[in-house]
Amino acid sequence: MPIFDDELKNLREIVLKMGCMVENAIRDSVKALVERDSALAKEVIRRDHLINAIDVKIDEECVRLIALRQPKARDLRLITTTMKITTDLERMGDMAVNIAERAIELNEEPQLKPFVNIPKMAEAAQSMVRDSLDAFVTGCSRLPYEVIKRDDEVDQLTVRNFEELLSLMIQDPKIIPLAIKRTYIAKYLERIADHATNIAEMIIYMCRGKMIRHTEISEDLP
């Protein structure tokens, strides 16, 4: 089915395009925060509707392919995986908007202290998104398993970030409003990493036909 093969190729490309947009949104929202660039934050917020539009477009295309091509086996798993992972990508875009909103608020105030944990978390979360989408295109490899393991790193950074801010808040309660916003941002990044983990789990399903969600990953490592 050459037409169907082309359609699936286009579908993969458009998912990658959406992935790039989300990755950029995460990067720019954190950059707007660290470099105190509110114009860039507004740009992230403004661009979110493009991610939403592509999400809808991908869903429509998936429904069309199911109706017209009656996909089976790996084709079916590709299409159902696509529908699920675009939901995760869209949510990540929303999280980037939340980061951008907090960045604008924080940029109004004097800087509490330089950002250390958050740029690290953002880098880890972005790489999780990038690698899970690479796995989506390149197929079966260890990559999605590595993405899932990297989620722990982000979780640890979230805890460390909270503990550091907590001790600052105890020392000086006046900074509480600013510190809380910083913990929010860490939470958003932690959620982004969770969505990337969902994507990696679905990629494993797409490749191997085996659902590993809500199981102990260690049992399944090849």
Place this chain on the structure above:
Amino acid sequence: MVENKNIFEIRDFSIYYGEFLAVKNIKLDIRASRITAIIGPSGCGKSTLLRSLNRMNDLIISSRVEGTALFQGVDIYHKDADVIELRRRVGMVFQKPNPFPSSVYENVAYGPKIRGIKKKNQLDEIIENALVRADLWKEVKDKLNESGLSLSGGQMQRLCIARSLAQEPEVLLFDEPTSALDPISTANIENLLQELQKTVTIIIVTHNMQQAARISNFTAFMYLGELIEFADTDTIFVNPHNKLTEEYITGRFG
């Protein structure tokens, strides 16, 4: 009907036409009271295998089999096997509806009469029962004496199913039973098969993969005389283990 019981157990089973090996060394269990679909490209041996299960292929002079095919634990190719009784217990419905050129009533009465049932009221009961089970009674009860050939394609096929059911078979073999029918008649037959499955084991050869996916519990994929993969239908259509199966069902064969 006992759950998880195999009505057919096929072992090391091969079928030859002269020197040509049409079915190669197959091992296959057919679960009772379930629908098993056999799919595969033309010439893969699926109809040959199906026909061997009630020894219809005996009619092809050059054909011979090796290995064993146990039906209810008894080898159907044993020299003492009663082929007539086998064909009563394992009925068959073909691609093209083929009613006899006689009335609706006589079509269904043919088998029971041959078995020696002569009483009118007993025959009437068998025929009504078979036509009800074939979901045809309501449509033909007022024209039992009209020619079976005057019915629509879908009705003729259900008449053929009723004709088989009148023999009270344990298994019904279907060879492409809907490929000559429109989508609505096809849906009627598919619904009927799912209803019949409660009382009769069904084995169906089909080119229509969606049909296999819609109605069967188990699917066997054959290629070049070999059984490539046999599994529950969900596995075959969602996550087949064999690459050939995957290529065939996703339409990327060859």
